[in-house]
Amino acid sequence: MFEALSDRFEGVLGRLRGKGRLTEADVDDAMREIRLALLEADVNFTVVKNFIARVRERALGEELSKALNPGQQVIKIVNEELTRTLGGETIRIAYSAKPPTVVLMAGLQGSGKTTNSAKLARWFKSQGRHPLLVGADLQRPAAVEQLRTLGRQLEVPVFSEATDPVAVAAAGLAEARRTGRDVVIVDTAGRLAIDAELMDEVRRISEAVDPNYTFLVIDAMTGQDAVTTAEAFHQTLELDGVILTKLDGDARGGAALSVKEVVGRPIAFASTGEKLDEFDLFHPDRLAGRILGMGDMLTLIEKAEQVFEKEETEAAAARLLEGQFTFEDFLDQMQQLKKMGPLSGVLGMMPGVPKEVRNAQIDDREIARVEAIIRSMTPAERRDPDLIDQSRRVRIARGSGSDPTRVAELIKQFKEMSKMMKRMGGMGSKKLAKSRRKAGKSKGKGPGGRTTGGGRVAPSTKAPLRLPNLDPRAPGAGRGLPDLGLPDLGLPGPGGVGPGRG
Amino acid sequence: MSLVLIIALVLVVLVGTGLGLVVSRRRGRSGLLEPPSPAPVRPAPAPVIAPDAEAGPEPEPAQALEPEPEAAPEPEPQPEPEPEPRVVERPRFRDRLSKARNALSGYMGAIGGRSRIDAETWDELEEALILADVGMAATQDLLEHLRSQVKAQGLGTGEELLGALKAELTSRLGDFDRELHFSEAEGPTVWLFVGVNGVGKTTTIGKLGAREVAAGHRVIMAAGDTFRAAAAEQLGMWAERSGAELVRGNEGGDPSAVIFDGVAAAAARGADLVLGDTAGRLHTKTNLMEELRKVRRVADQGAGTVTEVLLVLDATTGQNGLVQAQQFTDAVELTGVVLTKLDGSAKGGIVIAIHEQLGIPVKAVGLGEGIDDLVPFDPAEFVDALFS
Numbered sequence: 001m002f003e004a005l006s007d008r009f010e011g012v013l014g015r016l017r018g019k020g021r022l023t024e025a026d027v028d029d030a031m032r033e034i035r036l037a038l039l040e041a042d043v044n045f046t047v048v049k050n051f052i053a054r055v056r057e058r059a060l061g062e063e064l065s066k067a068l069n070p071g072q073q074v075i076k077i078v079n080e081e082l083t084r085t086l087g088g089e090t091i092r093i094a095y096s097a098k099p100p101t102v103v104l105m106a107g108l109q110g111s112g113k114t115t116n117s118a119k120l121a122r123w124f125k126s127q128g129r130h131p132l133l134v135g136a137d138l139q140r141p142a143a144v145e146q147l148r149t150l151g152r153q154l155e156v157p158v159f160s161e162a163t164d165p166v167a168v169a170a171a172g173l174a175e176a177r178r179t180g181r182d183v184v185i186v187d188t189a190g191r192l193a194i195d196a197e198l199m200d201e202v203r204r205i206s207e208a209v210d211p212n213y214t215f216l217v218i219d220a221m222t223g224q225d226a227v228t229t230a231e232a233f234h235q236t237l238e239l240d241g242v243i244l245t246k247l248d249g250d251a252r253g254g255a256a257l258s259v260k261e262v263v264g265r266p267i268a269f270a271s272t273g274e275k276l277d278e279f280d281l282f283h284p285d286r287l288a289g290r291i292l293g294m295g296d297m298l299t300l301i302e303k304a305e306q307v308f309e310k311e312e313t314e315a316a317a318a319r320l321l322e323g324q325f326t327f328e329d330f331l332d333q334m335q336q337l338k339k340m341g342p343l344s345g346v347l348g349m350m351p352g353v354p355k356e357v358r359n360a361q362i363d364d365r366e367i368a369r370v371e372a373i374i375r376s377m378t379p380a381e382r383r384d385p386d387l388i389d390q391s392r393r394v395r396i397a398r399g400s401g402s403d404p405t406r407v408a409e410l411i412k413q414f415k416e417m418s419k420m421m422k423r424m425g426g427m428g429s430k431k432l433a434k435s436r437r438k439a440g441k442s443k444g445k446g447p448g449g450r451t452t453g454g455g456r457v458a459p460s461t462k463a464p465l466r467l468p469n470l471d472p473r474a475p476g477a478g479r480g481l482p483d484l485g486l487p488d489l490g491l492p493g494p495g496g497v498g499p500g501r502g
Numbered sequence: 503m504s505l506v507l508i509i510a511l512v513l514v515v516l517v518g519t520g521l522g523l524v525v526s527r528r529r530g531r532s533g534l535l536e537p538p539s540p541a542p543v544r545p546a547p548a549p550v551i552a553p554d555a556e557a558g559p560e561p562e563p564a565q566a567l568e569p570e571p572e573a574a575p576e577p578e579p580q581p582e583p584e585p586e587p588r589v590v591e592r593p594r595f596r597d598r599l600s601k602a603r604n605a606l607s608g609y610m611g612a613i614g615g616r617s618r619i620d621a622e623t624w625d626e627l628e629e630a631l632i633l634a635d636v637g638m639a640a641t642q643d644l645l646e647h648l649r650s651q652v653k654a655q656g657l658g659t660g661e662e663l664l665g666a667l668k669a670e671l672t673s674r675l676g677d678f679d680r681e682l683h684f685s686e687a688e689g690p691t692v693w694l695f696v697g698v699n700g701v702g703k704t705t706t707i708g709k710l711g712a713r714e715v716a717a718g719h720r721v722i723m724a725a726g727d728t729f730r731a732a733a734a735e736q737l738g739m740w741a742e743r744s745g746a747e748l749v750r751g752n753e754g755g756d757p758s759a760v761i762f763d764g765v766a767a768a769a770a771r772g773a774d775l776v777l778g779d780t781a782g783r784l785h786t787k788t789n790l791m792e793e794l795r796k797v798r799r800v801a802d803q804g805a806g807t808v809t810e811v812l813l814v815l816d817a818t819t820g821q822n823g824l825v826q827a828q829q830f831t832d833a834v835e836l837t838g839v840v841l842t843k844l845d846g847s848a849k850g851g852i853v854i855a856i857h858e859q860l861g862i863p864v865k866a867v868g869l870g871e872g873i874d875d876l877v878p879f880d881p882a883e884f885v886d887a888l889f890s
Contacts, residue, residue, distance in 0.1 A: 039638050042820030045629055109843065110700030110816060115730075142736035149731030149753075195846075219700065223635035223820025225848040228605065246699065249784040251822035274699075274729070317514055330506075333513050344788045346512060362788065366505055413504040421510055 027059045030074045041291045043254035044227040047261045055081050079288050086257060086284035087266040091241055093127075093213070099182040100132070102173065102209050105243075106202055106233055107217030109190030112245040114143055116217050116271055117187040118150035119279035120243070123269070124183045125156060132181035134172030135160035136205060139189035139198070147187055154276060157181070165189065169205045186211070203236050213240045215268060218259055220246045226255035227262050234263040241268030244282065248273045248345075252291050307339040323422030327382035327414065331374050334367065343367065372400035373410055385411050595880065598845040598869035599887040602817075605847055606630050610889060616660030619652060623660055627667070634851035634888060637821050640858065644670065668885050674854060675881035678863030680838070684775070685807035690722070690768035692776045692806040694761075695840075696794060696830055697814035699782030702842040702868060704733060706814050707777045708740025709876035710866070715745045720773040724764025725750035726757040726797060729781035737779055743873065747773065757781065757793065758800035769805035776806055785829030798834040812865065814840045817850035827856045838865035841879070845870045849888055 031052050038048045058077050095101045103120065107113045114137065121131040133151050135144035135158060144160045151158035157179070159172045169186050176184045188205055191198035206214065214237050218226060233239060242263070244256050247270050256267055270282040313336065316329045340346050344362045374382065376399030381387050388396070388411060393404040400407075609630035616623050624645065631641040644667070651657065651666050685691040693710075695703045704727065711721045723741045725748060727733035734750040741748040749767045751760035761778045768776045780797060783790035801808050813836045815823055830836055841850050844867050853864050864879040 036638055039632055040821055042635075042822070045632050108818065108846070110702055112700055140736070141739035142732040145732035145735045146730065153731075219816075219818070221698070221816075221820060221822040222818050223823075223848070223852065224633045225605075225635070225818045225846070228847045229818075246784065248786070249698065249822065250786050250825060251820070255820070313513070320510060320514065325510075330509070334509060337509060337512060342788060343508065343512070345786075347508070362505065362508070364789070367509075370505060410506065413506045417504070417507045417510050420507070421514070424514075 024060060027056055027074070030059070031056050034074075034078055037292060038254060038257075041252035041254035042221075042223045042226070042258075043291065044224055044258035044261075047227070047258045050261070051081070051085065051257075075292070079292065082257070082288035082291060083285045086260055086287055087282075090281040090283060091266050091268040095129075095182070096212050100173070100176045100184045101129075101182065101213070102211040103183065103185045104202075104206055104209065104211035104214045104237070105185065105187050105217060106214060106237060106239075107190060107243075108219070108229055109140075111190065111217045111219045112271065113137070113190060113217045114146050114187050115150070115276075116243050116245060116269075116279070117147065117185050118154060118156075119271060119276050120215075120269065121151070121156045121183075121185055122154050122276050123279060124185075125154065129183045130181045131156050131183040131185055132172065132176045132179070133158045134169060134175075134184060134186045136165040136168045136172070137187050137189040138162070138165055138168070143187070143189070150276070165201055166204045166208050170208045173209050184209070199232070199236050206237055213268075214238065215241050215243050216259070216263075217243045217245060218255055220244050220253040220255060221249060221251040222255040224258075227258045230259040230262045234265075239263050239265050241265050243267075243269045243271065244287075245271040247271060247287075248278070253287055254291055256287055257291060304340065308336050320418075320421045321424060323418055325418055325421065327374050327377060327385060328379070330414070331371065331382070334371060338367065369400075369402060369406075370410060373397075373402055373407055376400040385414065595867075595869070595883040595887040598875075599884075601845070601847045602634075602849045603888055603890070606634060606849070606888060609633075610664065613660040614664050618658060619660060619663055623663065624649075627663070630889075631851065634849035635820055635823075636851035637824065637855050640851075640855045664889065668889055671854065671885045671889070672882050675857050675864075675885065678857065678861075680863050680865045680879055682838075682865055683809040685809050687807050689805035689807060690765060690774055690776050692761075692765060692778055692801050692808040693810040693812060694778040694780065694798060694801060694808060694834070695812050695814055696780050696834060696836075697782060698784050698826060699730075701782065701814045701816040701819075703727070703782065703814045704736050704740065704779055706812075706840050706842060706866075706868060706876060707737065707779050708744060709868070709873055711740065711746040711777050712744030712873045713876065714775055714777075719775045720768075720771070721746035721775045721777060722764050722768045722771070722773045723748050724761050724776055724778045726760045726764075726779045727781040728753055728755045728757050728760060733779070733781070746777075747771070758797045761797055761801045762804055765801060765804040765806035785826050785833075791829065791833045794830075795833050810837045810865075811835060812838050812840050813862070814842060815850075815853070815856075816848075817841055817844045818846065818848040819850075819852060821852065823852035824855050824859065827860050827862055831860060831862060836862050838863055840864070840866045840868065840876075842868035844868060845875070851888075 034055065035048055035052055038051065039045070043051070055074075055078055058081065059074055062073070062077065093101075105113045105117050105120070114135075117133055121133050124131040133147055133156055135147040137143040137147075138160075144158075147160070148158045159168075159175045161168055161171065163171075165188065169188075172186060173184055175181075186205065186209060188202050189198060191202070216230060216233050216237075216239050218230070222229070230239075230242075242256070242259055242265060244253065244267050247253060260267060267282040267284065267287075269279060270287075271279045273279075313333065316325070316333050319325045319329060337343070337346070342362075342364050344364075347362070373396060376396045377385075377388070381392065381396075388407075390404075393407045396407050397404045609626050613623055613626050613630070627648075628641060628645060631644060632638070636644070647670060648663065648666055651670070652663065655666075657663055657666060682693065683691075695707055697703050707723055711723055714721050721744070723737050723746050725734035725737045727737070728751055731753070734748075734753070738748045738750070740746075747767075749760065749764040751757075751763065757780060761776075764776050764778060768774070778797070778801060780794060781790075783794065785791065798808065798811065811834050813827055813830050815826065819826070827836065827839065839853060839856060839862055841853055841864050844850055850867075856862055857864070866876055867879050867884075869875045869877060
């Protein structure tokens, strides 16, 4: 639905390649696009204005680097400015010298205070602390019940009583002292920011427990109103930080930028999923890319680092690009990929993924079916699918509970894919090789220098094939996939046949 | 796009960037600059209470649902946006949207006061629409339309421009079927409620249930949110409050089964309306959307008929609201939207795009926390309440 900012710039600034300096008119063109992108990402109007003014000034003042085209240069400035505005570093929690450390959770209804109180408790627990959850939301039916259930799941005690919220909070603090809990998290009732009565209640709770940290929980999907909310809470409570929720959706999260500008406090934590452990310290640089529509590459990479065997995967990718990729490699890599969660989620985090791919209905059960078929092949068949004749096909189908046409289809797709990847490898390998060297050097290891089979013939398509830019923070990062020039390679479109379409 | 290919592509990209990570991390470690503390921004202009510039189109209380005994009285100018005392009558847009209106009234006052329409007027109008979360595309489209109208009809003053804006918005929200339908067939009617987390699905069911009970229906609430801790308890409290009955399953159980049981229970007990709650889910979660499809299918398979699938949408939602509506309607064919939390300062302008681009009408709005605060949506009142 949204065009990535980088795509837009291609049009606006692509023609400026080779200029030594951006003219004022060029910059203004670019600023219009940035403004649109930021507004579409729900960044507050006033915040956008100020932000644009800052970027414009920098863009005009800066010498163009030779390495980047003007469009990339501007994106780089925008990205840096955005990251800086969002806060350069992650927050460090300083525990109170006189325990317990008290954390007060505030926010609008439905922003996820209760769930995030529990998530925060889990986080403190993982830091070796002993949290106590205090349910002071006596407004919403069953809110305390919800907190108790979550507390049971986490094995974190929950304190609440049916008196009034201020008394509950105070008693919770006393309970923590009595039982030796060193962190107290107070969940409060949700409110519409301007509800004077409830606002007064949360203020009195805050006075009663004197929190070390007051966090505002904000929904990443919030629109222009985020600023109003943040201001109202900040005036009443003096926030210390923000917890950003529902970042696992596809909202661009411009609200975070607005809130940061208005309250000048860091975004401390971000919640990225429904499960209690899908919650962590916030990384501003990742959100910057996301607001600009450049995907959430760093998160993806971190995840990938955890699951992929680096060397092995590199080797597999190299074979892939050389056309030596076998079903065995495929199976291996698929196993690892599966560990990263649903494929659609992974795709969603990759920047610049073409719409056809992103919107392809990916049924993760289909992966299991493909896996079953491959597992029913003999090792020899996996290495050389040409061995598979009619009778072997029937056997494989029987073994995997599928039918021979499906087996045939998979093999055909696999071959097509191999061919395509080989072609791509031919085009991109120079860059890949270069990047290997670069990466190798920075690790202090010898150059990768993997000799990719000689005699490569550059294909005649003029599709600009590039492998993804290697520095995910660099402006061009994430332009990898579109640059593979998918349409030019004659891929089957979204309507293409194949079991991939569930 | 074949699965095989997608996996291969993912692999290539991951390897490519994974390598780069080492480089970038190094760089990141050495040069982390302390961010300059940004000066707090004062956004919206101080709320100026605009005198009622225009009466606007005569708001006809379109009682889409059960006509209430006391018809909404004529809207009077409401100069003081004071917090309303809790009233027993049907809450009115104008009163409850006063907070939302305040944020815009500075703009509206400035525009309305202009004797000619100049570039600045257009800028202000654009800002106002964006601040109302109308969205860039819809805003540009509206402005373009108004520009040609100004030219064609020779509109001269800001006040005339605002009049044209309100008329245009009202007509765009225009003629939609906003009724909540009951099944003509035998057996209970089923209304399903879907949406992302925390928008107020359960609360909406509670309020709507109360209203339908008051209107003489026998209502069963089916606690299809088996995921969130204590969601069934919350619905149970609403059922108790509103005089409806509750059907629930086990936490972590199959939501379709709970809805199916709800329908079966309704058929057995002679209840004519089942309100099916579902767990909040982000529209990006394929498996959860698949689960929702199943709930929708199964709800129709028993004795009941699904006549409404309502997306509950929080008025504070920004541009993602349109994406949500699109994804949910792709999955379960929405029949309408319930816009909640409109009594805060949020304006819910995204529903304009949802009407226009997806043709899905808002059928009810939540104007407060009270059990009577869910009312039928009236476009003219909505527009008038926001933009005056």
